[in-house]
Amino acid sequence: MTIEPDKREIGELDALFAEVASHKAAPSADLMTRVLADAASVQAPAAARPLAQGSSGFFSPLWVALGGWAGAGGLAAVAATGVWLGIAPPAALETVTDAIFGSSVTLQVFSADDVLGMGI
Amino acid sequence: MDQPRPETEAPDAALLVAFANGDAGAARLLAERLLPRTFAQAHRMLGDRAEAEDVAQDAMMRLWKIAGEWRQGEAQVSTWLYRVTANLCTDRLRRRKRSMPLDAVAEPLDGAPSVLAQMHRDARATALSDALAQLPPRQAEAVALRHLEGLSNPEIAAVMEIGVEAVESLTARGKRGLAAILAGRREELGIEDDD
Numbered sequence: 001m002t003i004e005p006d007k008r009e010i011g012e013l014d015a016l017f018a019e020v021a022s023h024k025a026a027p028s029a030d031l032m033t034r035v036l037a038d039a040a041s042v043q044a045p046a047a048a049r050p051l052a053q054g055s056s057g058f059f060s061p062l063w064v065a066l067g068g069w070a071g072a073g074g075l076a077a078v079a080a081t082g083v084w085l086g087i088a089p090p091a092a093l094e095t096v097t098d099a100i101f102g103s104s105v106t107l108q109v110f111s112a113d114d115v116l117g118m119g120i
Numbered sequence: 121m122d123q124p125r126p127e128t129e130a131p132d133a134a135l136l137v138a139f140a141n142g143d144a145g146a147a148r149l150l151a152e153r154l155l156p157r158t159f160a161q162a163h164r165m166l167g168d169r170a171e172a173e174d175v176a177q178d179a180m181m182r183l184w185k186i187a188g189e190w191r192q193g194e195a196q197v198s199t200w201l202y203r204v205t206a207n208l209c210t211d212r213l214r215r216r217k218r219s220m221p222l223d224a225v226a227e228p229l230d231g232a233p234s235v236l237a238q239m240h241r242d243a244r245a246t247a248l249s250d251a252l253a254q255l256p257p258r259q260a261e262a263v264a265l266r267h268l269e270g271l272s273n274p275e276i277a278a279v280m281e282i283g284v285e286a287v288e289s290l291t292a293r294g295k296r297g298l299a300a301i302l303a304g305r306r307e308e309l310g311i312e313d314d315d
Contacts, residue, residue, distance in 0.1 A: 009303050017248075017268060
């Protein structure tokens with residue numbers, strides 16, 4: 001654009017801007033229907049996930065982060081394994097822990113007949 | 121007197137999170153709140169109802185898809201939607217420009233009275249939109265947000281993710297360019313020449 005518009009042209013443009021800016025075209029009911037159908041189509045896959053089925057509680061995001069039922073199942077299996085190892089470590093594992101931590105020493109803080117440590 | 125339902129007063133971002141969590145009612149509330157403005161913005165910029173409907177639907181679809189990743193507090197939903205809608209419109213204007221003959225807009229009419237001068241104001245809106253298509257996209261976007269949507273320069277800066285000075289420069293250059301383009305269409309736009 002090499003020609004500089006004069007004040008009149010700018011004024012006319014401002015009038016055209018004002019006219020078009022006053023257009024308040026409203027969306028049709030059909031457009032609203034299509035937009036809501038789009039929303040439902042996006043929501044549908046999310047609703048198919050276990051947690052999204054009506055769950056909206058405080059822990060919902062955490063549940064989703066853990067991977068829903070599948071993730072929780074894996075976590076439960078790992079936790080159960082850990083508990084079992086604590087109760088009954090396999091011999092091989094016991095050898096390793098002994099090598100690292102040495103033999104276990106039992107330190108009795110309270111006498112056997114004063115389990116509450118009340119001194120009575 | 122009926123009390124307003126709490127969700128009808130919820131911020132857009134909160135409704136978007138509710139939508140992502142499977143709340144179908146949130147979608148309707150968001151659509152009722154945001155679709156009219158989005159459609160009107162597209163209509164003003166494109167001057168064409170069918171194209172504006174396509175753009176508005178596309179913009180809303182992008183909103184639904186991003187809902188699951190929305191981070192509250194990072195951006196206003198309305199600002200994000202202004203940006204997406206303006207970008208979609210400038211994409212359309214760019215395609216329109218490619219399909220228009222080079223002199224379709226700027227060519228001055230001959231002395232005969234133009235039929236277009238008698239046309240409905242929608243024709244003038246289309247003429248403005250065609251002229252916007254001749255501008256560089258960023259200028260067209262800034263001019264439309266400033267003069268058609270009535271946003272302030274800081275608001276435009278947020279929408280376009282640029283500085284306020286850059287906004288001022290874009291709108292000033294865009295407006296000058298637009299005035300020069302439209303100068304060739306005075307009669308077509310129904311503007312009387314009183315010289």
